[in-house]
Every structure is written in C-alpha cells, then in structure tokens.
Amino acid sequence: MDLVAQLRTVVPAEHVLDDPDVVEGYLQDHAEWAEYGKALAVVRPRGTEEVQAVVRFAGEHRVPVVPRGAGTGLSGGANAIEGCIVLSFEAMDQVLEINPAERLAVVQPGVVNDDLRAACAAQDLWYPPDPASAPWSTIGGNVATNAGGLCCVKYGVTRDYVLALEVVTGRGEVVRLGRRTAKGVAGYDLCGLMVGSEGTLGIITEITVRLRPKRPVERTIAGYFDSVVAAGEAVSAVSASGVIPSALELVDKRCLEAVDAWKNMGLSTEANVVLLGRVDTPGQAGEDEARTVLRCFEEAGATWAALSSDEQEAEALFDARRLAYPALERLGPVLTEDVCVPKALVPEMLARIEKTAAAHDTLIANIAHAGDGNLHPLLITPIGDEDAKRRAQAAFEDIIADAIELGGTVTGEHGVGLLKRGGLRREVSPAVLDLHHAVKTALDPLGILNPGKVFTTTA
Amino acid sequence: MDLVAQLRTVVPAEHVLDDPDVVEGYLQDHAEWAEYGKALAVVRPRGTEEVQAVVRFAGEHRVPVVPRGAGTGLSGGANAIEGCIVLSFEAMDQVLEINPAERLAVVQPGVVNDDLRAACAAQDLWYPPDPASAPWSTIGGNVATNAGGLCCVKYGVTRDYVLALEVVTGRGEVVRLGRRTAKGVAGYDLCGLMVGSEGTLGIITEITVRLRPKRPVERTIAGYFDSVVAAGEAVSAVSASGVIPSALELVDKRCLEAVDAWKNMGLSTEANVVLLGRVDTPGQAGEDEARTVLRCFEEAGATWAALSSDEQEAEALFDARRLAYPALERLGPVLTEDVCVPKALVPEMLARIEKTAAAHDTLIANIAHAGDGNLHPLLITPIGDEDAKRRAQAAFEDIIADAIELGGTVTGEHGVGLLKRGGLRREVSPAVLDLHHAVKTALDPLGILNPGKVFTTTA
Numbered sequence: 001m002d003l004v005a006q007l008r009t010v011v012p013a014e015h016v017l018d019d020p021d022v023v024e025g026y027l028q029d030h031a032e033w034a035e036y037g038k039a040l041a042v043v044r045p046r047g048t049e050e051v052q053a054v055v056r057f058a059g060e061h062r063v064p065v066v067p068r069g070a071g072t073g074l075s076g077g078a079n080a081i082e083g084c085i086v087l088s089f090e091a092m093d094q095v096l097e098i099n100p101a102e103r104l105a106v107v108q109p110g111v112v113n114d115d116l117r118a119a120c121a122a123q124d125l126w127y128p129p130d131p132a133s134a135p136w137s138t139i140g141g142n143v144a145t146n147a148g149g150l151c152c153v154k155y156g157v158t159r160d161y162v163l164a165l166e167v168v169t170g171r172g173e174v175v176r177l178g179r180r181t182a183k184g185v186a187g188y189d190l191c192g193l194m195v196g197s198e199g200t201l202g203i204i205t206e207i208t209v210r211l212r213p214k215r216p217v218e219r220t221i222a223g224y225f226d227s228v229v230a231a232g233e234a235v236s237a238v239s240a241s242g243v244i245p246s247a248l249e250l251v252d253k254r255c256l257e258a259v260d261a262w263k264n265m266g267l268s269t270e271a272n273v274v275l276l277g278r279v280d281t282p283g284q285a286g287e288d289e290a291r292t293v294l295r296c297f298e299e300a301g302a303t304w305a306a307l308s309s310d311e312q313e314a315e316a317l318f319d320a321r322r323l324a325y326p327a328l329e330r331l332g333p334v335l336t337e338d339v340c341v342p343k344a345l346v347p348e349m350l351a352r353i354e355k356t357a358a359a360h361d362t363l364i365a366n367i368a369h370a371g372d373g374n375l376h377p378l379l380i381t382p383i384g385d386e387d388a389k390r391r392a393q394a395a396f397e398d399i400i401a402d403a404i405e406l407g408g409t410v411t412g413e414h415g416v417g418l419l420k421r422g423g424l425r426r427e428v429s430p431a432v433l434d435l436h437h438a439v440k441t442a443l444d445p446l447g448i449l450n451p452g453k454v455f456t457t458t459a
Numbered sequence: 460m461d462l463v464a465q466l467r468t469v470v471p472a473e474h475v476l477d478d479p480d481v482v483e484g485y486l487q488d489h490a491e492w493a494e495y496g497k498a499l500a501v502v503r504p505r506g507t508e509e510v511q512a513v514v515r516f517a518g519e520h521r522v523p524v525v526p527r528g529a530g531t532g533l534s535g536g537a538n539a540i541e542g543c544i545v546l547s548f549e550a551m552d553q554v555l556e557i558n559p560a561e562r563l564a565v566v567q568p569g570v571v572n573d574d575l576r577a578a579c580a581a582q583d584l585w586y587p588p589d590p591a592s593a594p595w596s597t598i599g600g601n602v603a604t605n606a607g608g609l610c611c612v613k614y615g616v617t618r619d620y621v622l623a624l625e626v627v628t629g630r631g632e633v634v635r636l637g638r639r640t641a642k643g644v645a646g647y648d649l650c651g652l653m654v655g656s657e658g659t660l661g662i663i664t665e666i667t668v669r670l671r672p673k674r675p676v677e678r679t680i681a682g683y684f685d686s687v688v689a690a691g692e693a694v695s696a697v698s699a700s701g702v703i704p705s706a707l708e709l710v711d712k713r714c715l716e717a718v719d720a721w722k723n724m725g726l727s728t729e730a731n732v733v734l735l736g737r738v739d740t741p742g743q744a745g746e747d748e749a750r751t752v753l754r755c756f757e758e759a760g761a762t763w764a765a766l767s768s769d770e771q772e773a774e775a776l777f778d779a780r781r782l783a784y785p786a787l788e789r790l791g792p793v794l795t796e797d798v799c800v801p802k803a804l805v806p807e808m809l810a811r812i813e814k815t816a817a818a819h820d821t822l823i824a825n826i827a828h829a830g831d832g833n834l835h836p837l838l839i840t841p842i843g844d845e846d847a848k849r850r851a852q853a854a855f856e857d858i859i860a861d862a863i864e865l866g867g868t869v870t871g872e873h874g875v876g877l878l879k880r881g882g883l884r885r886e887v888s889p890a891v892l893d894l895h896h897a898v899k900t901a902l903d904p905l906g907i908l909n910p911g912k913v914f915t916t917t918a
Contacts, residue, residue: 100699101695101698101699101801101802101803102698102801102802102803103698124701145644146644146648148642152642153641156619157642159648159651160615160619169890169894171893173890173893174890175888175890175891175894176888176891177891179868180801180866181799181800181801181831181832181833181866181867181868181871182612182799182802182830182831182832182833183607183611183616183799183828183831183832183833183868183871183872184799184868184870184871185604185605185655185868185870185871185872185873185874185875186868186869186870186875186879186882186883186886186887187875187883187887187891187895187913187914188652188655188656188660188895188898189605189618189648189651189652189654189655190652190891190894190895190898192618192648192651192652193647193648193649193651193652193898195648196644196647196648197647201647212703213701213702213703214701236560239560239561239562240559240560242583242672242673243672244671244672281740281741281744282740282742282743282744283741283742283743283744284741284742284743285740285741285742285744340640340641340642340643341640342560342561342639342640343560343561343641344560344561369642371641372640372641372642373640373641373642374640374641374642407639407640408640409638409640409642409643409644409645410645411643411644411645412640412642412643412644413642413644414644415644416644416645416646420645423645424645424646427645428645428646429634429635431628431632431633431634432634432635432636432646432649434630434632435628435634435649435901435902436646436647436649438901438902439647439649439652439898439901439902441901442894442897442898442900442901443894443897443898454646455646
C-alpha cells in the first residue's frame with residue numbers, strides 16, 4: 001500500500017487530497033522567489049485527533065509535515081517541501097467561544113482574522129492584531145508568524161494576545177500550553193515560544209486569545225512630504241513626542257502612482273510620500289494628541305498636513321495604503337521586504353533604501369509601519385526580466401545588510417520562512433543558533449515539522 | 460586546593476565570600492516554610508565575564524548555581540541548594556542607558572525596580588511593572604519570576620516589557636536574545652522563554668526593557684464592602700463594564716486591622732473589605748471611567764464608595780494596601796499564596812478561601828490584585844505553634860486545589876520556586892512537564908542552573 005493509501009487509513013479518506021491539480025494550489029504562499037517542492041498529499045483535518053494522527057503517521061514514516069493557513073505568508077514559511085504532507089486548516093474554522101466576562105476568545109486555527117474581529121465586534125469586544133492580510137489570513141497563520149499589523153504600534157503584536165494554545169508536538173502528543181487567566185507564571189512560557197515558531201515546534205490546533213473592550217473611535221492625521229527622509233523625520237518626531245499613535249503608516253509615491261493607475265484616486269500628483277497617523281485616545285486628550293502629531297508632521301517639513309474631520313476621506317487614504325500591494329503586483333512580481341530598525345533610524349534606513357534602488361537600478365516602492373520602524377520596501381521586477389531579477393536580488397541583500405548594520409532585524413513581522421534564512425544567520429550569533437537547534441530537537445526530535453524553514457535543515 | 464580556593468582563581472578573590480556569617484544572609488528569600496541548604500560560597504560578580512567564569516567553573520565541577528537578586532521572592536526560587544554557589548547581583552546595579560527616542564532602557568540585573576522607575580521618570584518615561592516589592596526587588600529578579608504588580612491589570616507584566624537579554628547559558632556561553640527594535644520575529648522567542656524561568660535556563664546579565672511615555676495622572680475610587688464576596692462581585696462588574704482600570708486592589712478586614720494595630724489609621728472600624736480602583740485615562744473620558752467604576756462598586760452593594768478628589772487621601776489608602784504584608788508579619792510568619800483565577804470567579808474563589816480558613820481554623824487575610832483575578836491569601840501562623848502550621852499547610856493545599864478546579868493557576872506572579880512544585884504538577888499534564896524537561900536539558904545540559912526549583916530535580 002502506498003503512503004497516501006496508508007494515510008487514508010489513519011484519517012477519514014475524504015480529508016486526504018492527492019489530485020495533482022488540487023494539491024498544486026497548496027504548494028506555496030505569497031513569497032516571491034521562494035522555492036517549493038511537490039507534496040505527497042494535502043490533509044484537511046476536521047479536529048485535533050486528525051492532526052495528531054497525521055503527525056504520528058509522519059513520525060513513523062519520517063515524512064515532513066507543513067502546516068498551512070490561508071497561504072498569505074510572505075516568506076515561504078508555508079511552502080511545500082518535496083514529499084511532505086501539507087496540513088491545511090481551512091476546515092477547522094470555528095470560533096468556539098467568545099467570553100465577554102474574561103475578555104477572551106477560543107478559536108480553531110483556520111478562522112480568518114477579519115471573521116474573528118467581526119465576531120468580537122458584535123459583542124463590543126476587539127481583537128487588535130490587524131495584519132494587512134486580515135481579510136484572508138487565519139489566526140493559526142497569524143500565531144505561527146507572530147503577525148503584526150497597523151495598530152500594533154500602540155496595541156502590540158499577535159504574541160501579546162495569545163493566552164493559550166493546544167498544540168500537537170513533534171512527538172505526536174497533544175498539549176495545552178498557557179492559561180485562561182489574566183496572569184500566570186506556572187512553568188516556562190512554552191505558549192509564547194510556539195508563537196512565531198513558524199510550524200517548526202508544534203502544530204497549533206486551538207488558540208485562546210485575549211480581547212480588549214470595543215475599539216475606540218480614531219482621529220486621522222494625514223501629511224504629504226517631498227521625500228521619504230522628511231517623512232521619516234516626522235515619524236521620529238512623533239515617537240519622541242510621547243504620543244503613542246494607534247497607526248503611523250508611510251506610503252511612497254511609487255505606491256501612490258500604482259494605486260492611481262489602477263483606481264484613479266489622484267493621490268500621486270499631490271505627494272511624494274504620504275504619512276497616515278491615527279490616535280484613539282478619547283475626548284480632548286485625543287484631540288491634543290492629534291494636534292501634536294500634526295505639529296510633528298508640519299515641523300518635519302510636510303508640504304500639506306491636516307486633521308481629517310471626514311472619516312470617509314480618512315478611510316480612502318487607508319484604503320490606498322491597503323491597495324498598494326495589489327496595485328504594485330499589476331506591474332510585475334513583488335518581493336516584500338520586512339526589515340525593522342530602531343525608530344530614530346527610520347529616516348536613515350529609508351535613505352539607504354533609496355540609494356540601494358538607484359545602485360541596483362531596481363524599482364523599489366515603500367510602505368511602512370513607520371511608527372514601529374518596520375519597513376516594507378517592495379521590490380518589483382518586470383515579468384520574465386531575468387537581469388532585473390538578479391539586480392533586485394542584490395538590492396534585497398543590501399537592504400538586509402543595512403538593517404542589521406543599523407541594529408535592526410531582518411524580519412519585523414513576516415517571519416523567516418525560506419527567504420530570510422540567510423538573514424537570520426547574519427543577525428544572530430552561532431551560539432544563539434545552537435540554542436535554536438537544541439530547542440527544536442527537544443520539541444521535534446524526529447525533525448518532521450516544517451523542516452528546512454527558519455534555521456532548520458531538511459533531513 | 461579546595462573548591463572555594465579554586466573559585467578565587469577564576470574570578471577576583473574579593474568577589475567570593477565564604478565567611479559563614481556573611482553567607483548565611485544569602486541562603487533564603489522571603490518564602491515561609493521553604494527549605495534551603497548551605498552554600499559553598501557567594502560570588503558577587505562585577506560583570507558578565509565573571510558570571511560566565513562562575514558558570515563554567517560550576518559546569519566543570521558539577522556545582523549548582525543559584526542566581527539571586529534582592530531575595531524578596533516569595534516562593535523559595537532564590538533559596539540556596541546544598542553545596543551551591545550563590546550568584547548575587549547586588550554589585551551589578553548600573554542603569555546603562557535610558558533612550559527616550561527608542562523608549563527603552565538597558566540595565567544590569569541588580570538594579571532595584573524603584574531606582575529604574577525613578578531614573579525613567581526623570582526623563583518623563585515610565586517603566587510600568589510595579590511589584591509591591593519595588594523598593595527592594597531587582598529587575599533581574601523581576602525578570603526571573605516575570606513579576607507582576609498593581610498596574611499590570613492595565614499595563615501587563617514584566618515579560619511584556621523585556622525587549623532583550625544578555626544571558627549566560629548552562630553551556631557557559633554568553634548570548635544576546637531579543638532585540639532593540641519595536642518588533643521582530645527572527646527566530647524563536649528565546650528572550651521571552653528566559654523571562655519567568657526562575658534561573659533554571661540561563662543567568663541573566665543584562666536587560667533591555669521597553670518604556671512608556673510619562674505615567675498619566677490617576678483618579679482613585681474607593682469602596683467599602685461588608686463581605687469579600689460582595690467586593691468580588693464589584694470586581695467582576697468592573698471587568699464586564701469595559702473599563703480597564705490602572706489598578707484594582709482588594710484589602711480585607713484582617714489586613715486593615717493589622718495595619719491599624721501598627722499605624723492606627725482607623726480603617727478597620729469602617730469596612731470589612733476595601734476595594735481600591737484607579738483609572739488613568741486622561742480628561743473627561745477618565746472621569747467617565749471613574750464614575751463607571753464607582754457605579755460598579757455601588758451596584759455590588761458597597762456600604763460606602765467615593766471618588767477621591769484628594770490625592771493624599773488616595774495615597775493613604777494605597778499605603779495601607781502596601782503596609783498590609785509587613786503589618787501581618789508582626790502577628791507571625793506569613794505564607795503568601797498567589798493563585799490566579801478567571802476574573803468572573805473572583806467572588807467564588809474568595810468565598811472558598813473563607814471556607815478553607817474556617818475548615819482548618821487558620822487565620823487567612825486577603826490582599827488581591829483583584830482586577831486580574833490574582834489573589835494573595837496570607838496564611839498567618841503564630842510563631843512556634845506547630846499545630847497551627849500543620850493546619851495552615853492543609854489550608855494551603857486546599858486553596859491550590861480550589862484554584863485549579865476553577866480553571867486558575869497556582870501562581871499568578873510569584874513563581875513556582877520550591878513552594879509550588881507540587882501545584883505545578885497538579886496544574887499541567889505529564890506531557891507538558893516532559894516538554895519542560897526537554898527544554899531544560901537543551902539549555903542546561905549539565906543541570907547546574909538552580910536545580911530542584913520549579914520542576915527540576917537535583918542531581
């Protein structure tokens with residue numbers, strides 16, 4: 001009996017897909033340039049026991065297991081490995097509990113981020129982590145990558161909201177990590193360790209997240225700047241002002257032009273760079289904060305800046321920010337960078353990116369969670385232009401090197417996956433990599449969980 | 460050459476103390492009933508390289524190493540193990556950097572919490588974690604136990620503020636974990652794993668913490684209640700109201716009486732239980748929040764409740780809360796419990812503690828970070844009364860069992876140390892304990908770091 005036939009004896013046969021045309025759709029995420037292999041099969045489990053059965057099967061047969069949410073990742077973390085089983089969580093998509101008294105929710109990993117947020121909002125509760133992929137990406141994927149988002153400059157990232165996890169370890173055991181209480185220090189923070197481990201330490205089967213009360217109303221401050229460097233200086237000024245904005249996003253002219261070319265919003269004629277700030281402190285204090293942000297914009301040399309009194313106008317600007325990525329994709333494959341630098345060095349890093357673009361004759365657009373120092377230079381290469389791709393790859397390496405030189409990190413929120421494996425090795429010391437290997441071996445002694453990703457090697 | 464003499468060859472001889480009278484002062488923390496052994500010596504390192512030298516020496520000679528901050532712990536985590544080297548960080552007490560632009564500080568582990576807070580305040584910055592031990596406890600100890608405090612109901616615990624650590628691992632290597640940027644997902648969260656690991660995974664030699672802007676002004680709401688259960692219901696009501704208080708503390712009559720007996724503040728004649736709430740949202744929104752908390756107190760049956768317009772009066776009430784522990788210690792040895800339960804079950808847990816006190820004829824006073832569900836029943840036994848001690852030990856076990864039964868944890872913020880080892884085994888599954896052992900072995904293969912604590916065994 002071949003492996004797939006055997007697999008169909010340990011989980012319901014109809015949950016195992018091996019039609020090559022169907023499997024093809026599960027082999028990669030949205031990371032440009034990242035390699036992927038052919039999967040043995042895709043399993044769409046309906047519950048924890050099926051996940052456990054697959055992991056045990058994989059252990060017995062030494063088959064790699066690759067967990068997958070919606071496949072919206074940007075580092076190749078969910079890409080198939082030759083001969084692997086892809087575990088796709090699309091059928092484990094239930095919100096199991098929303099508890100207003102404890103302000104927590106319990107979900108299956110396949111729940112889409114926006115769906116959880118909507119379910120919470122219906123009860124006047126708020127799940128803050130808001131990656132730009134929120135309409136499609138799943139909570140399981142968000143947890144696996146420790147996803148960030150727009151509001152995390154004030155409200156933190158996914159890890160800050162994960163209270164507890166049910167996980168199938170590489171040993172094939174089901175464990176519950178973390179807790180439902182507000183605090184707790186009984187034992188090591190293995191729950192937090194799982195968050196951001198990109199499927200290499202355990203397969204997440206249930207997630208308990210902390211919620212906040214209903215989201216407060218936001219005020220928007222928009223600023224137009226002549227240069228990314230001037231905009232970067234405005235960002236540093238906001239950070240130094242003591243105001244913690246609930247969003248501080250940067251969009252450059254190349255993004256605006258692409259959005260205009262697609263949606264005709266008329267943005268690119270007015271600005272080289274747009275900064276979008278938001279504050280959500282209620283009442284007069286919020287009004288004061290908004291004016292402080294406005295003053296930071298103006299003093300950094302904004303050509304135009306205003307408090308938006310019109311929520312629709314503000315939303316249109318944020319829509320342009322959200323549309324930047326798909327708009328740029330119309331120009332060719334987009335490689336999304338994800339470096340994060342100290343906040344005060346945002347202007348310097350943006351200036352270096354401009355120099356890199358010129359040095360390698362590469363089209364680089366910029367969007368950024370600027371308030372966090374988390375920059376997303378977008379490298380665009382025309383389809384089929386191999387020379388442009390080589391130049392872009394050189395630019396990619398330079399950006400990573402610059403971020404490390406400035407005391408930053410090679411990945412702020414997308415994860416290491418495949419694309420940042422080299423960057424990770426440059427960022428951390430050999431002794432720290434040794435600790436990673438030791439922890440990996442401790443939790444996945446057979447090396448079957450997403451091998452070849454992050455820092456691990458394929459067997 | 461004996462071991463101490465050899466030790467004096469690897470670190471400056473004057474940093475090694477072995478005078479028994481001096482060493483005696485380093486053998487235990489503030490945990491009642493917790494056993495401790497005789498140390499081989501105390502080393503007071505002046506820098507990372509001395510810590511590394513001690514850990515390497517300990518590895519070669521298979522001598523346990525027990526790291527120690529101020530010794531204010533309440534679980535025995537810093538208690539000496541027979542034949543160990545105590546590493547006391549009192550001489551590594553420098554604030555190395557306060558960086559307003561990045562809103563971070565870098566400190567040595569021996570810096571006292573209040574000293575860091577004062578240094579930050581001088582630059583209009585704020586380090587929130589505020590354990591009641593803040594005037595004495597060190598940041599190193601706070602990190603080792605993932606200490607909580609009064610404001611963590613709104614601002615989170617120590618782990619939420621630790622950006623990066625320098626650590627000497629059990630392998631004797633110096634590693635830097637974490638980062639200085641606001642976000643980062645390059646590799647596993649080994650920095651977070653170290654936080655709360657109680658000295659069993661690595662010895663912390665430098666700490667980078669996240670800061671917040673200057674602390675906002677707080678409003679205080681005080682309420683007097685006839686019963687702990689009524690006060691518990693007020694706590695649940697606040698939690699359900701959507702207001703996140705910046706403190707929500709409970710102090711019961713036994714504490715008030717002890718404080719009165721000592722300081723004559725006249726509190727215990729007025730209330731059986733005092734709830735102290737604070738909110739720090741600025742402006743009218745904060746005023747509205749304070750009124751909501753007040754209404755929650757009143758609707759839960761407060762016999763008296765008021766917004767304090769007088770900051771001195773409010774401080775006096777919080778002083779009484781802080782004085783409760785030393786005031787009770789005047790009555791006899793105090794064992795501090797530290798259970799944490801789901802917020803909605805605070806009234807139920809408080810009722811069970813009352814029953815336990817009666818059933819075992821044990822004096823139990825209550826202080827609580829009530830807004831977190833983190834309760835500190837204080838078990839007081841008259842000095843030398845062995846029967847009272849046996850009854851109190853039975854009460855202690857019942858409280859742990861009740862907390863677990865209610866879906867809570869055996870330790871909210873003090874750590875497992877020695878006292879909660881049995882509780883940890885009851886709280887987590889054998890598979891989770893196996894993961895703990897695997898991680899411990901991965902990072903401390905020789906088992907020299909604080910053996911016998913949390914879940915580990917002495918060699």
